[in-house]
Amino acid sequence: MSGAASDLIRRGAPQGCRPFERYLLTQSAFAGLRDALAQEPTLALLSLWAEPSAIHAVFLDEGAERPALLLASCLASDQKYPALSPVRPGAVRFERAIRDLWGLSAEGGVDLRPWLDHGRWPVQAPLSAKPSRDPVPPLQPEFLPIEGEGWHQIPVGPVHAGVIEPGHFRFTVQGETVVRLEQLLGYTHKGTLSLMVGKSPRAAARFAARLSGDTTVAHALAFALAAETATGTQPPPRAVLLRATMLELERIANHLNDWGFICNDAAFAYPHARCGELREGVLRANAAAFGHRLMMDVVIPGGLSVDLAPGGEAPILAALAAAESEIAPLTTIYETHASLQDRVVGTGILKPDLAARFAAGGHVGRASGRGFDARCALPHAPYDAMTFATPVLTEGDVDARVRVRIAEVKESIRIVRALLAALEPGEVHQPLPQKGGEGIAVVEGFRGEIVTWMALDDGGIIRAVFPRDPSWLQWPLLEAAIEGNIVADFPLCNKSFNCSYSGVDL
Amino acid sequence: MLWPRLGKRLFGRPVTDAAPAPPDAVVQALAERLEATARARLGRSLAIREVDAGSCNGCELEVNAMAGVLYDMERFGLRIVASPRHADVLLVTGPVTRNMREALERTRACTPEPCWIVAAGDCAVDGGVFKGSYGVDSGVASVLPVDLVIPGCPPTPLALLEGLLSLLEAQDAPKPRATPAA
Numbered sequence: 147m148s149g150a151a152s153d154l155i156r157r158g159a160p161q162g163c164r165p166f167e168r169y170l171l172t173q174s175a176f177a178g179l180r181d182a183l184a185q186e187p188t189l190a191l192l193s194l195w196a197e198p199s200a201i202h203a204v205f206l207d208e209g210a211e212r213p214a215l216l217l218a219s220c221l222a223s224d225q226k227y228p229a230l231s232p233v234r235p236g237a238v239r240f241e242r243a244i245r246d247l248w249g250l251s252a253e254g255g256v257d258l259r260p261w262l263d264h265g266r267w268p269v270q271a272p273l274s275a276k277p278s279r280d281p282v283p284p285l286q287p288e289f290l291p292i293e294g295e296g297w298h299q300i301p302v303g304p305v306h307a308g309v310i311e312p313g314h315f316r317f318t319v320q321g322e323t324v325v326r327l328e329q330l331l332g333y334t335h336k337g338t339l340s341l342m343v344g345k346s347p348r349a350a351a352r353f354a355a356r357l358s359g360d361t362t363v364a365h366a367l368a369f370a371l372a373a374e375t376a377t378g379t380q381p382p383p384r385a386v387l388l389r390a391t392m393l394e395l396e397r398i399a400n401h402l403n404d405w406g407f408i409c410n411d412a413a414f415a416y417p418h419a420r421c422g423e424l425r426e427g428v429l430r431a432n433a434a435a436f437g438h439r440l441m442m443d444v445v446i447p448g449g450l451s452v453d454l455a456p457g458g459e460a461p462i463l464a465a466l467a468a469a470e471s472e473i474a475p476l477t478t479i480y481e482t483h484a485s486l487q488d489r490v491v492g493t494g495i496l497k498p499d500l501a502a503r504f505a506a507g508g509h510v511g512r513a514s515g516r517g518f519d520a521r522c523a524l525p526h527a528p529y530d531a532m533t534f535a536t537p538v539l540t541e542g543d544v545d546a547r548v549r550v551r552i553a554e555v556k557e558s559i560r561i562v563r564a565l566l567a568a569l570e571p572g573e574v575h576q577p578l579p580q581k582g583g584e585g586i587a588v589v590e591g592f593r594g595e596i597v598t599w600m601a602l603d604d605g606g607i608i609r610a611v612f613p614r615d616p617s618w619l620q621w622p623l624l625e626a627a628i629e630g631n632i633v634a635d636f637p638l639c640n641k642s643f644n645c646s647y648s649g650v651d652l
Numbered sequence: 653m654l655w656p657r658l659g660k661r662l663f664g665r666p667v668t669d670a671a672p673a674p675p676d677a678v679v680q681a682l683a684e685r686l687e688a689t690a691r692a693r694l695g696r697s698l699a700i701r702e703v704d705a706g707s708c709n710g711c712e713l714e715v716n717a718m719a720g721v722l723y724d725m726e727r728f729g730l731r732i733v734a735s736p737r738h739a740d741v742l743l744v745t746g747p748v749t750r751n752m753r754e755a756l757e758r759t760r761a762c763t764p765e766p767c768w769i770v771a772a773g774d775c776a777v778d779g780g781v782f783k784g785s786y787g788v789d790s791g792v793a794s795v796l797p798v799d800l801v802i803p804g805c806p807p808t809p810l811a812l813l814e815g816l817l818s819l820l821e822a823q824d825a826p827k828p829r830a831t832p833a834a
Contacts, residue, residue: 262751264750264751266750266751266753266754267750267786267787268750268786269786272786272787304752304755305703305704305736305755305759307734307735308734309702309704309712309715309716309719309732310704310709310712311704311707311709311712312704312705312706312752312755332751333706333749333751333752333755334704334706334707334708334746334749334751334752335706335749335750335751335787336706336747336749336782336785336787336788337782337785337786337787337788338782338785338787340785340786340787341781341782341784341785352781353781356708356710356781356782357708358708358709359707359708359709359710359711359712359713359806360709360710360713362708362710403713403716416654416657416658419720419721422716422717422720422721422722423667423720423721423722425717426717426720426722429717439714439808440710440713440806442710442805475657478653479653479654479657482653483654646709647709648706648707648708648709
């Protein structure tokens with residue numbers, strides 16, 4: 147692959163990250179990246195984070211025949227680094243978070259307002275080399291100014307009316323129509339990164355498992371793969387197959403849940419009740435097979451903490467058979483009720499060019515023409531030896547996101563059956579050696595790709611880590627998708643995205 | 653087609669699970685916390701407002717499952733409401749992040765008396781794995797007086813239901829305290 151920006155990055159000094167190299171650029175070279183990226187639109191920004199004195203970015207070359215990641219870093223001098231947000235809009239929230247957590251400012255950034263730091267922490271820049279205890283908290287962001295006539299605002303949250311995570315949504319409305327939505331997140335910020343640094347991967351895995359409870363398996367797996375790649379560890383084959391089994395079970399349970407909830411948000415209760423029952427069947431099978439309904443703490447660096455319970459395949463296969471037999475009749479009901487279709491078709495349209503500009507992953511991207519699926523594009527074992535279909539639609543509305551999810555559930559059921567059939571007896575854990583290294587892993591969770599980077603010191607202790615949830619690049623697109631829709635359709639749009647709060651608040 | 657399926661369900665056996673029995677000791681302890689006037693006001697039902705004070709959303713998944721058809725909390729008179737102003741119970745999850753503390757306090761201030769405060773999940777109990785981070789307080793009890801604790805990471809829907817049912821039992825007319833077996 148080649149292009150102005152990727153060539154520029156590759157001229158940097160290799161730092162030994164596996165399996166994709168990270169290049170250290172000088173600050174002036176990194177500043178040149180801005181113009182180069184403008185010339186190379188196929189180089190998508192996936193992640194941006196910091197260490198106390200350096201900034202790291204992950205890019206994906208979408209134009210290449212064989213997709214690959216490319217990592218670029220530069221040292222921050224005077225607590226500053228050249229911003230990427232002028233050419234990659236997805237960088238905005240990362241840059242805001244980096245300033246709050248590491249105290250590094252993006253020079254030339256398009257939005258420098260605080261993001262995670264609401265002025266409530268006992269320290270400022272908690273992840274920087276010298277966290278400050280300045281008694282004056284940072285000036286809190288003002289919502290973007292509104293022009294025009296006849297508008298009013300609806301503040302929603304952080305405590306929401308439903309049983310969901312906390313966050314603030316500021317709607318500006320003209321009549322019934324939303325003319326702007328601005329999100330303010332950070333309410334679930336738990337300081338998770340600070341708790342992970344300085345621990346062994348085994349000890350920090352429980353934080354990875356609690357970044358976002360609904361996608362606990364995917365986050366734990368991305369974390370484990372990054373640690374294994376960094377230390378050159380091969381998990382046993384049985385663990386590899388069981389991890390993928392759990393990843394697909396998690397996808398099935400979440401997609402069923404969201405499908406039901408989307409219908410419920412249009413006050414159509416039947417699919418909600420049925421999907422809830424089918425999902426519960428999967429969760430109970432998880433508990434029977436792996437000892438935990440959400441399979442939390444089962445995936446650990448080196449393999450699994452527990453093996454599949456004896457006879458654990460049976461409840462899984464039974465739950466999948468129940469779900470499979472219900473998908474077709476439920477789809478018919480979903481399709482043949484005008485009152486429901488009227489709410490989902492043409493609602494919350496995310497245009498393909500915008501999805502591409504933000505490199506939106508998961509069902510959000512795939513319902514808007516961006517077919518990226520990490521299981522196919524950047525496969526880890528066992529997906530490298532499997533073939534399966536990735537559904538892609540271009541309508542970009544709530545309905546398209548539902549349809550992509552239904553298609554994914556069907557594929558995942560097939561994948562789980564194949565994985566369980568291939569299962570051989572054996573060990574499920576290979577302890578990590580205590581050594582240094584740097585690794586990056588990409589795992590396709592139910593929301594999209596999770597990108598976790600980790601650097602271990604010589605004693606095998608985490609020096610720095612950054613788990614990037616797919617919601618980082620999806621949340622801003624929800625602001626765009628709701629524009630021009632009525633307020634009452636926001637729950638449908640929101641649930642069809644179903645972004646994680648905890649996953650991005652860290 | 654929807655209607656034939658609904659009809660079939662109408663005459664079939666319900667899919668709902670059997671009700672769990674809350675432990676007597678917990679019910680007794682809760683009953684002692686409740687004044688007679690509050691007991692009369694609450695009756696045999698509870699309106700519940702869930703407040704996520706910074707959870708990982710695992711607890712929310714299980715609270716939603718409890719509202720689904722298999723656990724069907726509404727059959728007991730347990731109902732999730734949209735506003736704290738309508739609530740008898742604040743069901744709080746998460747370690748209480750510093751960014752959520754004020755929102756939790758203001759939610760409590762909006763809730764009419766009498767109000768049960770339930771801390772659900774290991775984080776809500778004492779901060780859980782996040783205890784000691786600059787970003788969190790140490791559980792709900794560090795902000796509000798807690799009446800009932802439901803541990804678990806996350807607590808199962810059955811554990812949540814058992815906890816909420818013990819609140820309902822405690823609201824029943826006080827029973828004579830059982831004499832310990834000789």
